[in-house]
Structure formats: structure tokens, C-alpha cells
Amino acid sequence: MATDASTALDTPMVPVAVVHDTGVDTIQLKLEAFNRYGSLKARTAVGLVDALEERGLVWPGIRIVESTSGNLGVALAGVAAERGYRFTAVVDPRTSPALLAGMIALGAELDMVTEDDGAGGYLISRLRRVRELTEGATDRVWTDQYGCPANPRAHELGTGPELARQAGGAMDAVFVAVSTGGTLAGIASYFREHHPECRVVGVDVPGSVAFGGPPGPRVLTGIGSSVRSQFLRPWMYDEHIEVEPGAALAACRRLAAQTGIEVGGSGGAVLAASLRYLQAHPEIRHPVCLCPDSGSSYRQTIFDDDWLTANGLGCALDPWPGGAPLFLRGEL
Ligand SMILES: Cc1ncc(COP(=O)(O)O)c(C=O)c1O
Structure with missing residues (x-):
């Protein structure tokens, strides 16, 4: 029997209802922590x-x-x-x-x-x-994850089709965190060819040069880059959104507290970006957030209150004091 990582089963797509000040959306979270070895x-x-x-x-x-x-x-x-x-x-x-x-x-x-x-x-x-x-x-x-075409190809041939199959053709936006840009480039290549109506949104952090621009200090790991992506081209994404680390971590912690679903910092960034995008684009009804890994990998960092305070991110301890958004597992 094959045991190779390439024989992995599809990772789950889990619906979460989000109650904003202005209404309710259902976001599908694709939980890539369920891959063998714990991540995308x-x-x-x-x-x-x-x-x-x-x-x-x-x-x-x-x-x-x-x-x-x-x-x-x-x-x-x-x-x-x-x-x-x-x-x-x-x-x-x-x-x-x-x-x-x-x-x-x-x-x-x-x-x-x-x-x-x-x-x-x-x-x-x-x-x-x-x-x-x-x-x-x-x-x-x-292996050169920064330049080897096998990086985006894995997502063009694997992650992209899997997302579309699970969404059953109903997906109208996908939010993807960027570091090397391989995941976004691969998913975008697949969706631009097979489902061009689906919006593709890249998610980055301030100080990252993955999409270009000047470098700056960054505190989250996994998302963002000190070098420009060798894979990304402007036709691949409709827009890219930069999420402040405090907002990303507040999203992670609030999602975990209210639904029990733990995602890592880049998953939090993607979720926070999707909330911002949905408020500006009410026509999007079937968004999917690709969550690269699990919060369980970051118990000593982003899920540790002392670490947050020491890194100037104490704001994430008191997310959205006004109440909304509220995350509920399942659809409303
Ligand atoms: C934590 C995390 N964030 C973001 C990404 C996206 O990375 P890349 O742009 O290198 O494909 C990954 C890739 O798996 C990741 O593990």
C-alpha cells in the first residue's frame, strides 16, 4: 500500500458563518493542516x-x-x-x-x-x-521552493482542482496567503483557465516585498517575503490585500475561541482579508479561504499572550471589542 505524501486525501472544507455589523456571510475554510505533515x-x-x-x-x-x-x-x-x-x-x-x-x-x-x-x-x-x-x-x-516551477505546478494540478471540485462550481472568490507566491500562482493558473469567473485575491503583510514595494519589519512567519516572488504575474490575481499582523492574529484567536477551529497566522490573515473584501463586495456569496496550517503549530508564539505582548501585538488579545464579527461553525 502506498504511504507517500502524494497519496493524501482531500483536505476538508468547513463552512463558518460570519455575523458582521452589516449582515451574515458563509465562508468556506479549506483546512490545509489536514495534509500529511500538517500543512499546505x-x-x-x-x-x-x-x-x-x-x-x-x-x-x-x-x-x-x-x-x-x-x-x-x-x-x-x-x-x-x-x-x-x-x-x-x-x-x-x-x-x-x-x-x-x-x-x-x-x-x-x-x-x-x-x-x-x-x-x-x-x-x-x-x-x-x-x-x-x-x-x-x-x-x-x-529543492529551491523560490524558483522551481514544481512549486506552483503542485497547486495548479492539485490544490486548485481540489478546491473547485469541493466547492461544486459555486465558488466566486478564493483568498490565498503569499510567501514564495507558489500557492497563489498555481491556484490562479488553474482558476483563470477553468473558472475565470472566480476572483483570486492574494493576501500579504505590510513590509513584505512578495508583490514588490519596499521591505519593512515583519513578525508573522510563513506569510510575506524579503524577496519578490518569482512566480507571480499581475494577471494572476484580481487584487492583493495587506493585513496588519494584529488583525490577522485577532482573527485567528477569535475564530479559535468561537468555533474551536485553530488556524495559523497566515490563515488568520486570509480570514481577515476576506472579511474586509466581503464588506466591500457584497456580490460575493461563496468565498473560500485557504488556511495553510494549524494554530497548534504556534502555541508558543501567536497563541501565547506573553509572546503577543512582547512582540507589540497585545491589540490581538482584545479583538473587535465592539462584538462583531461573530464566527459560528456551519452555515446560517
Ligand atoms: C504558513 C503559511 N503561510 C503561507 C503559505 C503560502 O506560501 P507560498 O506563497 O510560499 O506558497 C504557506 C505555504 O504553505 C504557509 O505554510
Whole structure:
């Protein structure tokens, strides 16, 4: 029986009713934490390793190296172990302790950079380290989630069709968080061709240069980037929305408190972006939020009150004091 991550079942799509000041919407949350290895990046990891195999660049015992903010590291550690490769995750001090522990449990070696990149994060330092480890090496190979076309392809061939199938043709907007841009580019390529009526909205954080613009400090991990996406083109999205980290985390915490559904910070950002978009676009009736991972990976960071306060995000502890929106599991 096959046990590879590529044989994963569809992840669930769960309806949540949102009561705003102005009315009620039903948003479908696609919970990517139900992928093997706990996130959307399981799909990307399988695509990236398949691409190395197709090009004959890996063999038993070789070491795969990748820069990761957490989820891809866990997924690549798992896929590498399944297929007999070694794996080094180049990580940074902001990586969630739970995700670091997940990588180690799956046999990864961690290589921690400590110098921030002067562009709001550690990504440029991590990429420099990956190059040091792989350039000219015969026993190490880089999957390159930032430039390998297998990243968006995994979502064009997998996530996109799965979303459309589950929504039964009724989906009129999809909200997708952006870091490398691979998920958004892949989903957009699928929807532009097969369901061009569906709006595609990218979700980013201030200080990220994924869509261009100047860099700035960022506190959330997984969403946002210190380098411009190599995959995104303007035709792929109708608009992109920047969500302040406080609003993203308030959405995560309120959703968890009211429905028991725990999503990570980028899922919170996507949810907050969708609420903003729905208020401005009442014609959208069937929105879907792609939630990349689970809040359970961030108990020591975004779900920890002291961490929030220490990172200047105490505002997320008292979300929307006026009452609305109210999240209810199911449809109203
Ligand atoms: C936490 C998180 N946010 C956002 C994303 C979207 O990332 P990308 O743009 O690199 O596909 C991912 C990808 O899995 C993720 O794990």
C-alpha cells in the first residue's frame, strides 16, 4: 500500500458563518493542516522532490537542503525520510519551536542562521546559507521552493482542482496567503483557465516585498517575503490585500475561541482579508479561504499572550471589542 505524501486525501472544507455589523456571510475554510505533515507545504514538498527525481538529481543518501520558515521544512523532512534522502533545513530564530521539533522528529538536520537580512526577516541570510551549502557540492542539492516551477505546478494540478471540485462550481472568490507566491500562482493558473469567473485575491503583510514595494519589519512567519516572488504575474490575481499582523492574529484567536477551529497566522490573515473584501463586495456569496496550517503549530508564539505582548501585538488579545464579527461553525 502506498504511504507517500502524494497519496493524501482531500483536505476538508468547513463552512463558518460570519455575523458582521452589516449582515451574515458563509465562508468556506479549506483546512490545509489536514495534509500529511500538517500543512499546505506537503503538496509543495512532494512536487519539489518529484522534480529532483525526474531530473536525476537525487539518489539514496543524498542530502536535500532548503530554506524554510517552518512548514516546508517539516514536509520536506517527511518526504525525504519516506524516500531515503537526508535533509537539512536552513531556519532562523523566528521559526516556531513546534515546527523545529517536528523537523527534528522526522530526522532533519537544522542549520540556524542568526543574522537578519535587513529586509524585515531572515530570508536573504537563509538563501545565502543554502548557496554556501549547495554550490559546487556533489552530495547536497537544493529543492529551491523560490524558483522551481514544481512549486506552483503542485497547486495548479492539485490544490486548485481540489478546491473547485469541493466547492461544486459555486465558488466566486478564493483568498490565498503569499510567501514564495507558489500557492497563489498555481491556484490562479488553474482558476483563470477553468473558472475565470472566480476572483483570486492574494493576501500579504505590510513590509513584505512578495508583490514588490519596499521591505519593512515583519513578525508573522510563513506569510510575506524579503524577496519578490518569482512566480507571480499581475494577471494572476484580481487584487492583493495587506493585513496588519494584529488583525490577522485577532482573527485567528477569535475564530479559535468561537468555533474551536485553530488556524495559523497566515490563515488568520486570509480570514481577515476576506472579511474586509466581503464588506466591500457584497456580490460575493461563496468565498473560500485557504488556511495553510494549524494554530497548534504556534502555541508558543501567536497563541501565547506573553509572546503577543512582547512582540507589540497585545491589540490581538482584545479583538473587535465592539462584538462583531461573530464566527459560528456551519452555515446560517
Ligand atoms: C504558513 C503559511 N503561510 C503561507 C503559505 C503560502 O506560501 P507560498 O506563497 O510560499 O506558497 C504557506 C505555504 O504553505 C504557509 O505554510
